[in-house]
Amino acid sequence: MSHLIPLSRVARLVGQPRRVLQEMIRNDTLATFDGLVELDELLRAFPDVKWDDDAEIRRVNEIKDKAFAKRVRERALPDKDVLVARLNEMGDDYAAVKALLKHYGNVMTWLDEKIDEMDEGASMETHHALHSVRAFLLRNLAELPPDAVQAQAVVAQERILKIMAPNVTIQPSGHEFFVEGNDTLLEAALRNGVSLGYGCSNGNCGECKARVVSGEVKKVHAHDYVLKQAEKDAGVILLCSYAPVNDVVIESSVAGARDIPVQQLTARVKSVEIFNEQMAALHILTPRSQRLRFLGGQSIQLSINGISGRYAIASCPCEDRHIEVQIPRRAEDAFAEAVFNTLKPNDPVMVEGPFGEFVLDEDSPRPVIFLAFGAGFAPIKSLIQHAMSLEFAESMDLHWLADAAGHYQDNLCRAWTDALDNFNYVPHAPTGDLETLLKNIVVDYPDMHRFDVYAAGTAFQLERAHEHFVREGLHGSRWFASVLAD
Ligand code: FES
Known part of the structure; x- marks a missing residue:
């Protein structure tokens, strides 16, 4: 029975970035089927990976955590209903495999009896042949070969990853990400830098509507926005209210710089970081109910007490409500002076934006x-x-x-x-x-x-x-x- 694993999860299992695997696919050193890797192919392509030891993966993650010191990483468990649904699904898989094994056991018993029947009155030559077949079957059933032991270790790790972090594929863009902790589909997308459309992020506006193409999702937050019956029948959900039960494919468009409207909100100063006489960073937090949609590389207009300035955002859209702007000290920039001298934590700052089209061309695979x-x-x-x-x-x-x-x-x-x-x-x-x-x-x-x-x-x-x-x-x-x- 073939066991197929999504490429993103393979990357996690072998502790390699996805682009390394994509390079292997281009070089024909790793075979895939519709973006999925067969278990035997995985074991063949990565013979040296120690499947029962995730120390290397943890080490790499720790280094990444240090490099992304300000990034919000969610360590919580999945929502309990979602967790129950995932465990139920795994229980169903387990029951199906157990039933299949039982069936194979019955077939073996039948074979054994058949061999006895055929042995009765058989020639010496046939008797030896039947004896060899039985010995072969008993020997191979008695102990697992080493590659089957490895396969077992991979499947065990993959199952844990699947429960803790189902994979999401966005169509037609092909973006992929994992949903970790108790994130909704929308939160996970934003945390991974995937700019899906949304408005209120709490179930009121309907702007995060998307269609589930395959896989199962579960509502984790009630929403006031009412989906029409025809939409529900077509698999439409609100990304801000649902979490995946298993690996899912979602149809939704990814926003470009021109698709994101200019927003206005009041943020609060989290901290001011003075690098030196000429340069400071202002860290602000947007309200829980009103995040700022933007893409990496865009800029925003900031205002306090009638003075304002436009600055490039220096943080990632994946950092949730946290925004960093870096502010050079320039003559006649009153806003910069306020940042260097008077702004303090919790002060309100008016934010308007985003502006500009200096953003990544995500369709380009170039270095x-x-x-x-x-x-x-x-x-x-x-x-x-x-x-x-x-x-x-x-x-x-x-x-x-x-x-x-x-x-x-x-x-x-x-x-x-x-x-x-x-x-x-x-x-x-x-x-x-x-x-x-x-x-x-x-x-x-x-x-x-x-x-x-x-x-x-x-x-x-x-x-x-x-x-x-x-x-x-x-x-x-x-x-x-x-x-x-x-
Ligand atoms: S973002 Fe408004 S309903 Fe989801």
Whole structure:
């Protein structure tokens, strides 16, 4: 009986990022069937994995936790009704397997009797042949071969993962993520950087409607919005009110920068982080009932007591209600002065946004170069964290060309390098010779035509960089830029 496992779960079982497995599929070293991997194929492709030891997976997760220190990670158990439904499903599987084994046992008894019947009056030659068949069957039934023991260990681990974190596939975009803890489908999507449509996030507006294509879901929050009977019959649910019982496929559209409306809300200051004389980060929390929808790389307008400023968001949309903006200290920026001098935890801040289209091209499978000039690190940081949560690119190189504020989050960039084997960080010290610096960067990419480049800096810096990268072979349409104020 074949046992098929979704690719995302295989990635967890073998402790490898999904893109590594996708590369194996492209190289024909791992066979899949509709995005699923057969158990025997998994054991063949990863002969060295110790299936009964998840220490390596835990180690990698711990490093990632450190690198994403501000990321909210939910450790809670699933909702109890959902957990019961998942355990019931596993109980049904267990009962089906037990019934099948019983049936096989009956067949074996029948075979045994049949062999006795055939043996009566048989020739010596037939007698020996029947004796060999019986001995073969008894020997193989008596003990499991080593590969069956391994298969048992994989299935046991996969079952636990399936109960604790069912897999969700979004159609038609193909995004995949796991639902952990007591998250709803919407919460899990947002936590994984997948920008599904929603409004109130608490069952009132109907904007998170989506269709369940396959799999089973369970309502975990009551909702006031009333679905029509025809919608219910078609499998439509509210993503903010349902959690998956098992692996599910959901039909829902993923929002681009232009699909997200400008929102207005009042957030509260969580903390002000002064990096140095020139640079600070403002951490704000949106209300529980009103999150801000945005994509990595976008910006927002912030206002306090009649003074305002527009700044790039420096955090990932996957960070729930937490938003970080980085604020350079500039002459005549009254908002920045307030951040450096007077703002304190719990102060209200008016937020409007998001603005801008400096976002990831999620359809591009290309390797990525991120180029941050000075404070341009803020939108680049947001893009990188968003890309990490989406397991977005084949490889990511960050070049940070510092200004007087320096590499004020150097440790964070180094932690990303430790946590991810496809991330490379190259800090560049402040220099007056921009041309030489850019020339030295592009020369390391003789295959520049393969890359996407995301750059944030002043108009002058971006213009100079664009010229160097395109001259080295970058396709014009693969250049994405965000212009900072001088
Ligand atoms: S987001 Fe409003 S009903 Fe789900």
